[in-house]
Amino acid sequence: MLDATTETTGMDTQSVDEALLRLAGQLKSQPAFVALVNAYRNLEADTDAQNLLQEARTLQSQLYFSWSDKDQARLNELVAALNQTPSIIAYHRAEQELRVLFQAVDAVISEAAGVEFALNAKRSCCGG
Numbered sequence: 001m002l003d004a005t006t007e008t009t010g011m012d013t014q015s016v017d018e019a020l021l022r023l024a025g026q027l028k029s030q031p032a033f034v035a036l037v038n039a040y041r042n043l044e045a046d047t048d049a050q051n052l053l054q055e056a057r058t059l060q061s062q063l064y065f066s067w068s069d070k071d072q073a074r075l076n077e078l079v080a081a082l083n084q085t086p087s088i089i090a091y092h093r094a095e096q097e098l099r100v101l102f103q104a105v106d107a108v109i110s111e112a113a114g115v116e117f118a119l120n121a122k123r124s125c126c127g128g
Helices: 014-029 032-045 046-066 068-082 084-111
Strands: none
Touching: 014 032, 014 084, 032 046, 032 084, 046 068
16 A cells, blocks of 8 residues: 655655655556556557447547437447457456545545645646
8 A cells, every 4th residue: 555654844845746756656556557557558459449449439520520320329339349348348447446546545635635635636727
């Protein structure tokens, strides 16, 4: 698990940057992160999955400009096939596991900061 110790007083920009680098290093070494990277590589190497994805993307573009029942039915078939593809299933599973880890990290940071970190870390429309 991640080292959740924090120092909240007297941190300068360099200290914050160092802490962020340590956190990033810890996150990269977590099994959930490694699993997602591996699942992504496997998905990229899966030519059948890539062909299905490309066909689905092409069909989505077509449907955006010219919708037809036939094309929509084919897209639905492609989505069903993609959802049964082992490399895609593994990717989605790994993605969910990493999401759980990130939510736990967010909870630790939020508690230390006294505010909901992820909620307040989003970019705003005004240059944030």
